[in-house]
Amino acid sequence: MEKPSRNVYLKMKTLEEAAALWMGADPERRCAVETVPTTHALHRTTAGPVIADRSVPHYHGSAMDGIAVRARDTFGAGDTTPIRLQVGKTAFPVDTGDPLPSDTDAVIMIEHVDQVDESTMEIRAAAFPWQHVRKVGEDIVAGELLLPEHHRIRPPDVGALLAAGVLSVSCYARPKVWIQPTGTELIPASRAGEAAPGEIVEFNGTVLSGMVEECGGVAELREIIADDYAGIREGLARAVDSEADLVLINAGSSAGSEDFTAAVVAELGEVLVHGVTMMPGKPTILGIVRGKPVVGVPGFPVSAILAFEQFVRPLLYRLQGLPCPSYDEVDAEIARKTPSKLGLEEFVRVILGRVQGKLIAMPLQRGAGVITSLTRADGILRVPQELEGLDQGEIVRVRLLRPKEQLDHTMIMIGSHDNTIDVLANEIKRRDGRMQLSSGNVGSLGGLMAVRRAQTHLAGSHLLDPATGGYNHSYVERYLQGVPIRLVTLAVRQQGLLVRRGNPAGVRGVRDLARPDVAFINRQGGSGTRILFDYCLRKEELAPEEIRGYDQEEFTHMAIAVTVLSGRADAGMAIFAAARALGLDFIPVAEERYDLVIPESFWEDPKMGLLMEIITSGRFRKMVSELGGYDVSMSGTLAGQWDGKKWLSGK
Numbered sequence: 001m002e003k004p005s006r007n008v009y010l011k012m013k014t015l016e017e018a019a020a021l022w023m024g025a026d027p028e029r030r031c032a033v034e035t036v037p038t039t040h041a042l043h044r045t046t047a048g049p050v051i052a053d054r055s056v057p058h059y060h061g062s063a064m065d066g067i068a069v070r071a072r073d074t075f076g077a078g079d080t081t082p083i084r085l086q087v088g089k090t091a092f093p094v095d096t097g098d099p100l101p102s103d104t105d106a107v108i109m110i111e112h113v114d115q116v117d118e119s120t121m122e123i124r125a126a127a128f129p130w131q132h133v134r135k136v137g138e139d140i141v142a143g144e145l146l147l148p149e150h151h152r153i154r155p156p157d158v159g160a161l162l163a164a165g166v167l168s169v170s171c172y173a174r175p176k177v178w179i180q181p182t183g184t185e186l187i188p189a190s191r192a193g194e195a196a197p198g199e200i201v202e203f204n205g206t207v208l209s210g211m212v213e214e215c216g217g218v219a220e221l222r223e224i225i226a227d228d229y230a231g232i233r234e235g236l237a238r239a240v241d242s243e244a245d246l247v248l249i250n251a252g253s254s255a256g257s258e259d260f261t262a263a264v265v266a267e268l269g270e271v272l273v274h275g276v277t278m279m280p281g282k283p284t285i286l287g288i289v290r291g292k293p294v295v296g297v298p299g300f301p302v303s304a305i306l307a308f309e310q311f312v313r314p315l316l317y318r319l320q321g322l323p324c325p326s327y328d329e330v331d332a333e334i335a336r337k338t339p340s341k342l343g344l345e346e347f348v349r350v351i352l353g354r355v356q357g358k359l360i361a362m363p364l365q366r367g368a369g370v371i372t373s374l375t376r377a378d379g380i381l382r383v384p385q386e387l388e389g390l391d392q393g394e395i396v397r398v399r400l401l402r403p404k405e406q407l408d409h410t411m412i413m414i415g416s417h418d419n420t421i422d423v424l425a426n427e428i429k430r431r432d433g434r435m436q437l438s439s440g441n442v443g444s445l446g447g448l449m450a451v452r453r454a455q456t457h458l459a460g461s462h463l464l465d466p467a468t469g470g471y472n473h474s475y476v477e478r479y480l481q482g483v484p485i486r487l488v489t490l491a492v493r494q495q496g497l498l499v500r501r502g503n504p505a506g507v508r509g510v511r512d513l514a515r516p517d518v519a520f521i522n523r524q525g526g527s528g529t530r531i532l533f534d535y536c537l538r539k540e541e542l543a544p545e546e547i548r549g550y551d552q553e554e555f556t557h558m559a560i561a562v563t564v565l566s567g568r569a570d571a572g573m574a575i576f577a578a579a580r581a582l583g584l585d586f587i588p589v590a591e592e593r594y595d596l597v598i599p600e601s602f603w604e605d606p607k608m609g610l611l612m613e614i615i616t617s618g619r620f621r622k623m624v625s626e627l628g629g630y631d632v633s634m635s636g637t638l639a640g641q642w643d644g645k646k647w648l649s650g651k
């Protein structure tokens with residue numbers, strides 16, 4: 001077959017259709033059966049019924065320390081009619097587990113026996129037949145069913161098998177999964193530290209291997225193959241001819257000029273599905289090649305993981321004869337309007353927490369390449385394909401990515417992101433392993449709105465009032481009428497001018513930006529940094545027109561740093577961390593106060609107590625100082641207490 005040109009997935013299937021085709025292709029598909037020593041059978045699945053070889057116990061044994069007797073020799077014993085027994089004739093000392101001497105049928109506990117002399121025992125109660133005796137077969141009778149077919153073996157099961165003399169078990173082999181990363185741009189994870197521009201570290205393979213192991217399979221992660229039709233075809237042929245039960249080809253699944261997976265599967269076998277109306281995960285390929293299931297897993301990491309969960313996980317369980325375990329779910333209120341594409345079922349990663357009795361789901365970044373949208377998420381919700389999105393406040397079903405108990409120990413903090421939040425999150429976890437700070441970046445104003453709607457435990461805000469030069473107070477007055485809160489300063493952070501190392505343009509401050517030989521790069525209108533910069537200009541009595549590049553905008557601190565590093569601008573305003581990340585020089589020009597906005601209702605919560613303990617600790621201050629670009633002398637101080645109408649303190 002000719003090297004195909006671009007391939008287009010013409011007939012997308014819904015998740016249900018795709019799953020039905022995929023799982024319906026061979027409902028009886030199982031791994032090979034192998035004999036496993038019982039001592040190594042934990043978590044394996046039985047391939048047939050397991051029958052006891054021996055009875056347990058296989059002899060009558062004492063269940064107590066005491067004396068073995070014939071019950072009938074003890075009949076009539078009572079408080080006023082004690083009976084004496086002779087050691088070696090009518091009484092035989094036994095310990096728990098000892099076989100009963102022949103012709104005895106009961107045991108009397110040592111506590112209920114009086115030793116009269118060396119050879120005489122006295123009892124004051126009769127023993128009934130088989131009292132304190134573990135009889136033959138009491139637990140297991142030889143020939144009985146110990147474990148049914150398709151049973152996943154747990155630790156007590158291993159105990160029962162060994163006790164019953166079953167030394168090996170017929171189990172399904174663990175599914176072997178061949179994982180084939182493809183992509184000319186990929187470099188092996190072992191070289192992760194050296195990736196040059198255009199090179200991507202291969203990590204999906206390791207992620208997928210971990211997921212295979214979690215489902216009871218054995219992953220074989222292969223070396224990267226370049227985007228080359230013949231190479232991928234050869235790789236797939238080797239994979240399906242190997243012992244693998246299932247083949248995953250990562251990337252090359254979509255419509256790019258070098259996306260060959262679907263064409264190769266079609267040439268060597270049959271494509272059941274190419275394109276599923278899910279997002280991320282849309283270009284997923286499901287096929288059968290030489291009798292083996294093959295999945296073309298999309299290249300973007302979140303797409304790869306979701307495609308695995310939908311199609312690989314159920315098959316791995318089936319191969320072991322097991323039902324696919326369902327995920328835990330909860331109902332939560334979605335904190336933000338969440339638009340979604342009609343015709344695609346979207347998987348939105350969210351953080352979750354209980355705020356004033358309601359479970360709140362706050363959507364995180366949605367890009368399929370954003371792996372941290374999964375590492376930071378507490379759950380995933382699905383926007384059905386027939387909807388154009390979800391409205392803020394709707395109740396939605398969310399699949400949990402953490403244990404349910406965690407929800408009560410999660411603090412939600414949304415608003416403007418700042419690096420000190422990372423320090424805070426780390427300290428919280430260190431101090432109390434059950435606790436967690438889940439943070440979402442929606443900007444300062446977004447944080448205030450979430451406080452107003454009782455959708456967050458606290459918010460982080462650094463809103464400058466250009467009229468006064470003060471921080472946050474006037475915004476609280478404007479947006480939090482009727483909502484009592486406290487403002488606690490987390491840190492004061494420096495904003496400054498980023499210039500190339502050595503400051504070749506000789507910029508010493510905002511004044512110098514008016515020099516005709518200096519090119520500036522600005523932040524977008526509405527951003528906190530832009531408001532601050534305009535404020536600085538006014539203080540210097542400079543007009544925007546005097547700044548060359550004032551109308552050139554970037555959207556993040558890092559984008560400003562990149563623009564300066566590349567030489568497209570000589571200076572831009574951003575935080576110190578952005579300068580440090582790219583090795584730029586930093587000229588401090590202004591300080592902004594970053595406050596926590598804490599609803600009064602949360603102030604008395606023990607979680608808040610822990611938070612305050614951390615913020616006021618020397619350790620926290622030291623760690624934040626070491627980040628560079630922060631002043632921590634105000635950390636933990638009350639910047640204001642607002643009762644919903646007026647300031648009780650702090651203004």
Ligand SMILES: Nc1nc2c(c(=O)[nH]1)N[C@H]1C(S)=C(S)[C@@H](COP(=O)(O)OP(=O)(O)OC[C@H]3O[C@@H](n4cnc5c(N)ncnc54)[C@H](O)[C@@H]3O)O[C@H]1N2
Pocket residue numbers: 181182183185186200201202203204205250251252253254255256259280281282283297298299300301303368
């Ligand atoms: N014109 C169109 N382009 C794309 C479409 C489309 O419909 N039309 N779909 C997009 C969607 S949705 C997805 S998802 C991706 C799927 O891409 P591929 O499966 O073809 O994968 P690549 O393009 O080769 O890689 C995507 C991305 O992922 C990185 N990658 C790949 N393998 C790995 C790995 N093993 N470890 C880490 N990262 C990996 C790769 O470098 C790329 O950055 O296509 C869209 N395009």
Ligand code: MOO
Pocket residue numbers: 278279280281282283298300303368369
């Ligand atoms: O469907 Mo793709 O998998 O969104 O990124």
